[in-house]
Structure formats: structure tokens, C-alpha cells
Amino acid sequence: MSGIRETLADGLWHNNAGMVQLLGLCPLLAISNTAVNALGLAIATLAVLTLSNVIVSLSRPLLQREIRIPAYVLIIAALVTASELAFNAFLPTLHARLGIFLPLIVTNCAIVARAEAFASRNPPMSALVDGLAYGLGFGWVLLLIGAVRELIGTGTVFARLDLLIPGAPAGGITLADNGLLLALLPPGAFFALAALLAVRNIIHARAAKLDRGA
């Protein structure tokens, strides 16, 4: 399959859900105040997106135009419920910290977008790769914003990693003793996203210039 590399490049960069399509901004901005919260939500989103892609793809014989939206909603809602139960059972403290944002994955339009644009028209293996690519693409943006906000906000990064990986050090990596509170508050999320988009635009502009020069 020559498409794998292309799918990965699209999901991770060219058509990134968080950075280019700007889908799923509600969880992206709300829960990215620490690296561990961001990583937890990124893993849950990745799992739901990948599984929903595979199940939507497998259900293609059952899908028809008129019922496809309710069908996606049913499948995604079931998977979100299942992942919320799993978090509650196996990572209860992280579940308590993510709170409402775990069930709200159901409203992440990036997931419906992949179901409609890709999974409903492609075989399960391609849908799996597509789900992983877009899930990881959303995840790294979420994790980067979370890590940057936590670092600027508290001077530490990856504090309370033990919530996600039992037995991991709880203290995190401390680079400074305190930070700029603003980064942890909601406006900090917008500043961090804006900075990330600016960096992306610079890279794009540079690449375009190289293309013309060649």
C-alpha cells in the first residue's frame, strides 16, 4: 500500500485535525493545561478515532446515504462510552481530572469527519491507518500545547505522570520554581495555539519559497 506514507503525512502534518482543519478545538483548548491531562485525552481520542474508523469501515454494507449520520453518531457514542468506562475502571484518578472532557470526545468533529470522509469509503485496513494517523496528529498537537502551557505556567512538565503510568515519578521535570499563571488559564490555550499556528505558517511559507526557487 503506497497510501500509508501519504495518509500518515496528511494526518500528522498537511491536514492535521488540530492544526490545519482546526477540528476538535473544544477539548484541545480546554484540557491542554498540563502535559499529563493532554496525553490522557490524546490517548482516549486516538483509541476512539481508530476504532470508530475500523467499525464504520466494517459497517459499510449496512450504511446508506440517509442513515449514515445517525449510524456514525451511534458508533462513536458507543465507543466514547466504552472508553470512559475503561478510564474510570483502570485510571480512576486521571478519569476524575479529565472529567466532562472524556465523554465530550463524542463532540469532537474530527472523528465524524474521518468517518464520513474516509472510513465510509475505504477498506478496514486503510481506515485503521487513517485513524491512527489522524489520532496521532491530533494527539501530538494536544500534547505539545499541554507541555508548553504546563512548562510556562508552573515551570515543570509531566508532573503527576503516575496518574497515567502507575509507578512513574510524580514530580515531573522541573525547570523553574514557578511560572506565569496566565498560561494555565483559558487565554493561555489560545496563545499557545496561535503560536503553534504561526510556527506552522512560517514553515509553510519557507517550503513554498524553496519550491519557487527550485
Next chain:
Amino acid sequence: MSDKGVSVMGGTLRLTLIAGIAAAIVGLAWEVTRDPIAANQHERRMAEFSAVLGGIRFDTLDYDTPKRFDPPHSLPGDEVAEIYHAMLGARLAAAVFVLSADGYNGPIKLMIGMTPERKVIAVRVLSHNETPGLADDIERERSEWITSFDQRSVNGTNDPDWALQQNGGVFEGFTGASITPRAIVLAVRDTLIWAERFPDRWQAPGS
């Protein structure tokens, strides 16, 4: 996806099948997670209770059947308040009050352990929405502050000790956030005062 010649019945049937798949996913997840979730919840509540009960000896705790006070009630806060009873035989060993303080950003849910003589055993914050970084030192995981209530009792309705240090009391304030610690100090104080005024409303289990 065929788009022509499929009746409404066909669509309904297909959607029903998909609903069946969705129900199977949720059912399976529920089956796998039911026991761990129940165990976690029990463990979490027990940990909270044992934190506010300190080393008090007791043999029964009515954690499924607390005394419930629906708002408006005369206890602090506008949320439902609950009183639990740790009993040693027929004698009250300690009472646990779950109620809320009026924080800067909404209710701060508190759990207060108290001896029958109205002395605080310990206080813990169960949940809150206070400003992160400024006011979250009320959480036991972040600071020792909440332990400054341990072993305290109230002397009269206007005990000057029950205020922040900046107001002549004994409790430390937080830089940039005095509303949050003050709210908790006053809620705990008012709970102790309430307990003194209405001994018959909390000293015996409800049912």
C-alpha cells in the same frame, strides 16, 4: 452504499443493526469494567473517610445512609449537606459532615471529621473550581494548609482565632487569593457552631 431502490424499511433495519452493534460495544465494556469501577469508588470513599477520621476507632459507618439536608438548610453552603456517623458499638465515635463552602468560583465541597465533643479531627476538600496555581493549595496533595484545622474547636460564635492571619486569626492566607481560604475557615467554623446549637440533629444516625 446503494442509494436507489432501498426502502425506508431497509434503512430502519440497517440502523437497528448498527444500534445493536453499538449496544454490544457498550454492554461488553460495562461487563469488563463494572467490578473495577465499583471497587475504585468504594476505595476512594474509604480513603476520604479514613483521612477525616484520623485514627478514630469505630466499627460501623453509615456511608450508604447518611443524614441528608436538602437546601435551604441551616448548615453552611447552598448544596445538599450530609452527615455520616462512625459508631463504636452504640456510642458515636465521630461524625463526618459533607457540605460546601462558598468559594471564589462556586462551591468548594468539604468533608469535615468531628468528635462528639465538637473538635475537628481533619478536613479535606473533595472538589472545587478555584483558580489553579493561586488557590489550589487547599488540596492536601499540594500543601499542608488544610491540616491546620486538625484538633481545633470553636470557642463561642465569634472566636477571633477563626480568621486568616491577616485578619488576626490563626489560619494562613494565600498570596493573591484570600477569598478561598477564608471561605473554608468560615464554613468549618459555622459547622462547629451549628453542631453546638443543634446537638440532637447530628449526634444520632438517621434511620
